[in-house]
Amino acid sequence: MSQVEAGLPERLRQALEHLRSKRACDVRVDAVQDNFAYIWVSDVANGSAEPMGGWIRLPLVFPEANPHGLVTREAVKNSSGGQVTDAHNPGHDMCGPVRSLGGAHYYSWTWQNCPVLRSIEDIVGVVQWYERRIRNG
């Protein structure tokens, strides 16, 4: 476990462990800024064969607060190969904490009108929801 991850609240660490056990991919915490952690999930995909990966901004108090935004290296394409334009902010300040790792595109997707998050296990649904948003974007 990285030093950054060790410093996270216990419930968020448990959520990340749960995500690792369910998705069998590289899940790591690359940065923490203000009240959010940038969680790299390597197998975030848009439905094509190649996963693109991305940083999901999860609140440190997850699941008491909602996820807010996705940062990616490349501009995201949807399942039909078109650019996802919904809430796309290239080079936004929110990419700052992971810019040195290639983070360059910020999608400011909120959790508005989504199901209420109740438990740490809901982290799996969060990643799936981001993937759905990419596919349909």
Add this chain to the structure above:
Amino acid sequence: MKLEFALTEKQHKDVRDRLFGEKKLQPNDPEHGFLAAILTATGSSRRTLLLGPIIDPNPGDVSWSPKTGLVMSHKYYSRALSAIQLLPGAGLINVHSHPRPETGIAPPKPSREDLAADSKELCFVSRALPDGRPVAAGIVTQGGGISVREYAFRRPRSAVEAQSREFGPTGATIVFAERIRIVGPGLRILPGNPSTTAAQQEDIDVNINDSSILLWGERGQRILSGLSVGIAGCGGVGGILAEHLARLGVGTLVLVDYDRLDLANFNRSQGATRSDVESRQPKVEVYARIASSAATAPNFKVLAFRESVAEPAGLKPPLDCDIVVGAADDAFARQVLDHAAYSHLIPVIDGGTTLIPNFVSMTLQAGKSQVVSAGPEHACLECQGVYTREEATVARESASWGKYVVTDADAEQSTKEALRAPSVICNNALVAGLIGLRILGIALGVTPATVRGTQRYYVESGTLAWGAVKKCKPDCPKPSWIGLGDLHFVPTGVDLRWREMREREAKEPETALDIDDYGKT
């Protein structure tokens, strides 16, 4: 650190049913007892032992005879210890009944036999539990008095120490809980320490408070004098409320706010002077001064903390209070207090105003001033619609959250002015008044029907009405957090507005403001 004991009104009823049932006990009737988990809730200067789940005794686990007194079997202790180990941080309390006194709420004194037996049993319990877990003994009288004492045993680190008296039952340090808080939906505070004399009771000034004593009597005034109220947010509502509560005779106020007085908030800062604005005084200092000069309780105390209640350092002081008022008008702070209300057994009353102007007709398009209470036996602030999870998230995201933006005005001008939400001191005073009345309802029971729920004043129609929500939604987890204390994760974090201000002041300390020149540059 001051020690207290707290339980919910539901738990209190259960305890009384178990110990006394419906039958009135006679002096030679058997005493009853049980073992239960206890958890801790820690503030800055108060530690509260919270009653946890009761471990039901099996037949034969608890026996009583005039010769031996009350005896709880080793099997029962062993079973209770196994159950309690599963609750992180939990300790154990043994509770038994005293038939006398039959009336009055005086805290019962443990007998010599009680002290000897409890020391032995709890020493064994303390060694069986992981280090640092609390162990305590409690007595409940038929009249309603409760006393709880916590035992601290020195833990032996060697065989020699294990044999020493200092590390045994007689080496215990015993501390009585000073007060017993029974919470939900109202609040009852009973004296907890049998050694406290009548002369040490809360002092009141019957002359200065005679008009309110006519309503709730000297007993009620003493309750107010012993009450500690936290005010998170000393803006238009919190500032007025601080003065109201001080004049009512509340004994202790704990003020938490990070902001400074400014011309922009002067028009709703009741009691603040132009010189307070010129010197950019922190609001908590101004309202501590105003409350001190208005206080009617002889032993009035006001504590001011320049902090945000959404941060761990700012939350600790209100956790010492009996009731906390949320007047910060911020979803982040509201969510934090909503959690603390249930886990720490502290009723929270939230108040605020939203005004939506019509800029064309210069009338109020809509608006409401509302007061809402939360905590055990109340619906939570979230279920009553005071904040949403998404609002609490966005408030963690940006220092500019909640700033009011006029959409139809010139965009450049709007940004320049960093517009604030419209505010009218009259609405602030209304909310402060309703919160004050809610506190009286909760602490004194003077208006039992007004203790729970959402009370709204609709600005456009001038009507005052009660909201429909009286219970949390079926999937709301708050009822399961009741009494978890420090075990519960309260979602504090970094308050970005307060951090922005801290960082700015660290770079360039606040300088005096020349009111005459304000706005000219």
